[in-house]
Structures are given as C-alpha cells and as structure tokens.
Amino acid sequence: MTATLLDGNALSTHLRTKLAGRVAALAARGVTPCLAVILVGEDPASAVYVRNKVAGCEKTGMRSIKDVYAPDVDPAVVFARIAELNADPAVHGILVQLPLPKHFDSEAVLEAIAPEKDVDGFHAENIGALMQGNPRFIPCTPYGVMKMLESANVPLKGAEAVIVGRSNIVGKPMAMLLLAQSCTVTVCHSQSKDLAFHTRRADILVAAVGRARMITGDMIKPGATVIDVGINRQADGKLCGDVDFESAKEVAGLITPVPGGVGPMTITMLLTNTIESAERTLK
Ligand code: NDP
Numbered sequence: 001m002t003a004t005l006l007d008g009n010a011l012s013t014h015l016r017t018k019l020a021g022r023v024a025a026l027a028a029r030g031v032t033p034c035l036a037v038i039l040v041g042e043d044p045a046s047a048v049y050v051r052n053k054v055a056g057c058e059k060t061g062m063r064s065i066k067d068v069y070a071p072d073v074d075p076a077v078v079f080a081r082i083a084e085l086n087a088d089p090a091v092h093g094i095l096v097q098l099p100l101p102k103h104f105d106s107e108a109v110l111e112a113i114a115p116e117k118d119v120d121g122f123h124a125e126n127i128g129a130l131m132q133g134n135p136r137f138i139p140c141t142p143y144g145v146m147k148m149l150e151s152a153n154v155p156l157k158g159a160e161a162v163i164v165g166r167s168n169i170v171g172k173p174m175a176m177l178l179l180a181q182s183c184t185v186t187v188c189h190s191q192s193k194d195l196a197f198h199t200r201r202a203d204i205l206v207a208a209v210g211r212a213r214m215i216t217g218d219m220i221k222p223g224a225t226v227i228d229v230g231i232n233r234q235a236d237g238k239l240c241g242d243v244d245f246e247s248a249k250e251v252a253g254l255i256t257p258v259p260g261g262v263g264p265m266t267i268t269m270l271l272t273n274t275i276e277s278a279e280r281t282l283k
Contacts, residue, residue: 003252006148006227012264015147015272016060022275023061026282033278034063035093035119035270036085040078040104041071045233046097053095056267062274065091071101078104079112086114092281093119093274098169116280119273122169130176137273142174144265145206145227146181152254154204154225156181162198164188164215164242165208170229174206195219207242217247226252229262 026033035057039050050066057064067081078096085094094117100106110118115125121137129136138146149156161183165171175185188198199205199219207215208229220226230242241258249255256262 003226003249003255004152006152006225006254006256006261008144008148008256008261008263008265011148011151012268015268016056019060019268019271019275022279026275026278027061029282031278031282032061032063032090033057033093033275034065034091035095035274036065036067036091038067038069038078038081038094038096040069040073040097041101043099045231046099050097052267053270056271057274060271062271063090072103075104075109078109082109082112086112086117089281091117092277093117093270095120095270117277119270119277120169121173121273127168127173130173133180137277138177138269139169139173140269140273141170141208141229141262141266142177143269143272144262145174145229146177147269148227148256148262148265149204149225152225154254156183156204159183159203160186160201161204161206162186162188162202163206163208164195164199165206165210165229167208170208171206174208178204178206209242211242212240213242213244215243215248217244217249217251220248220251222251223253224251225254226256227262228256228258231258231263 037050054064054066085091094113096109110122115123118126119137121139126136161178163171163174166187166189175187179185186198196219200221202224204225206227212232228241228243232240234240239259
C-alpha cells in the first residue's frame with residue numbers, strides 16, 4: 001500500500017472529545033443540546049443511520065428524541081410533529097432521515113423544519129446561505145469531508161477537485177465548500193462523458209455515487225487525495241465504498257476507508273451542528 005489512510009474513526013474520536021467539552025460548558029449554563037430525529041418507514045440502512053446518530057448524541061452527553069412512524073403514515077402527522085419540535089425551545093436540531101416513502105413530498109418536509117434548527121443544512125434558506133459563502137449549517141457529510149482534508153493539511157488553493165455525484169445532500173454542497181476554498185471544481189454525474197478523463201485530473205477526488213467500487217486505481221492521478229463517500233452493501237452483507245480500495249490505495253496519496261472514513265465524520269458534524277445551534281440560543 002502506498003496511500004496513507006485518512007482515518008475517520010480516529011478523527012471523530014478526537015473531535016468528539018472536544019465536543020463533549022462544549023456540551024459540559026452548555027450544561028453549566030443549564031442547556032443540554034437536543035437533537036430530534038424523525039424516521040419514517042422500515043428501511044434497514046436508515047434505521048442503522050438513525051441508531052448511530054442517537055448513540056452519538058448519548059455518548060457526547062447530549063439529549064436525543066427519536067420518533068419512528070409506520071411507512072404508510074399520513075404526512076400530516078409528520079408535519080404536525082415537526083411544527084411541535086420547531087416550537088419547543090428545548091430542541092436545538094431536527095432532522096428527518098431520508099429517503100422518505102414515495103407518498104411524501106420530501107422537499108416540503110425539509111422546508112417545514114425551522115431553518116435555525118435545520119442541522120442537516122438542507123432547508124432552501126440554509127442552502128442559499130451556503131451558496132453565498134455565509135453558511136448557517138453546513139451539510140454534515142461534505143462538512144466532514146472538509147474536516148478530514150483540513151486535518152491532513154491537504155492543499156486546497158488552486159487544487160483540481162473532482163466530485164462524482166451531484167446530489168443536493170452531498171455532491172452539490174461539496175462543490176460549494178471546495179470552491180469556497182479556491183479549488184477548481186468539476187462535478188461529474190451519470191451523463192458525464194469519459195468519467196476517467198475527469199477523475200484522472202483530480203488532485204482531490206470525491207466519490208459520492210452509490211455504486212460499489214466504480215472508481216478504480218487506473219482512474220486516479222498518482223498521489224491524489226481520494227475521499228470515498230459511498231456506502232454500498234455487498235452480497236456478503238459487508239459494506240464497501242464507491243472506490244475500489246484495493247487498486248486505489250496503490251495509486252492515491254491519501255485515501256479514506258469504507259467503513260471508518262466519511263461515515264463517522266458525518267455523525268460528528270451532525271453533533272457539531274446541534275451543539276452550535278444550542279450555543280446560539282445563549283448568544
Ligand atoms: P444520489 O443517488 O442522490 O446521487 C448519486 C449521484 O451519482 C447522482 O448525481 C448521479 O448522477 C451520480 N451517478 C450515478 N451513476 C453514475 C455514474 N455511472 N457515473 C457518474 N455519476 C453517476 O446519492 P447520494 O448523494 O445521496 O449518496 C451517494 C452515496 O453516498 C451513496 O452510496 C450513499 O449511501 C452515500 N452516502 C454516505 C454518507 C456518509 O455519511 N458516508 C452520507 C450520504 C450518502 P445523476 O444526477 O445524473 O443521476
């Protein structure tokens with residue numbers, strides 16, 4: 001292996017120790033940061049993500065509320081619950097686990113969350129603030145990626161950054177954050193022609209597609225920093241990323257593993273946003 005591992009678990013542990021200090025400082029002022037998580041349906045992956053988010057809160061000394069609804073719940077019930085949580089001063093962060101069942105208007109649900117409690121950063125107002133370079137909450141996964149790059153002192157100014165995937169929750173905010181750090185950003189997607197042409201130019205390559213091992217070593221520039229956001233479940237039940245780790249690690253300079261890379265960082269940044277939100281209530 002030539003690449004150095006960017007260990008999301010180790011960085012998360014380090015950052016969460018600091019977060020616990022902020023939680024203790026809030027407790028001394030009578031505030032316990034609280035995250036409310038809404039899960040609709042029985043998608044097993046979503047259930048695991050929600051469990052990890054709730055566990056992350058508990059381990060950091062925060063409070064969490066978990067509301068689980070049947071897959072056929074009337075959306076009005078969920079909207080009413082969001083309104084209740086919006087109005088509750090003891091709740092600092094609200095997130096609705098995506099994807100929602102098809103009978104939900106996901107965009108309307110995200111817009112129903114009070115922007116000042118939208119710790120996922122998906123509300124249009126918060127996306128607009130991010131676009132303007134003055135974010136209120138940075139979406140957790142790209143925020144975690146930026147922290148990993150920062151921790152490894154990856155040079156960003158003028159670097160060629162290529163993102164594969166253009167979703168609202170990963171690809172697009174990732175592009176905004178890298179652009180804000182003066183990277184030259186290329187965003188690829190399912191209609192991109194000659195994907196390898198783009199990925200081979202990348203000093204920083206972020207894969208956020210959801211296709212197991214689609215980025216292979218021959219698609220990577222020697223010495224590049226490779227960030228694998230993808231989480232794919234293989235036939236044997238094990239997780240793998242969008243990057244073919246075995247071939248990529250022989251070419252890349254820095255590489256994130258799956259699991260143990262971006263995943264734990266996403267939760268750490270969710271906790272960070274919730275604590276930040278609680279701190280703002282005291283300002
Ligand atoms: P989406 O399905 O919303 O987006 C996938 C993107 O990949 C789309 O923009 C799509 O293009 C693009 N794409 C699909 N096929 C190709 C292809 N052959 N070549 C190039 N681009 C392609 O996924 P998400 O952004 O929500 O998630 C991406 C991955 O990241 C998933 O595996 C997900 O599980 C994981 N994830 C991990 C998180 C973590 O904490 N580590 C958090 C969030 C997500 P188009 O727009 O043209 O359809």
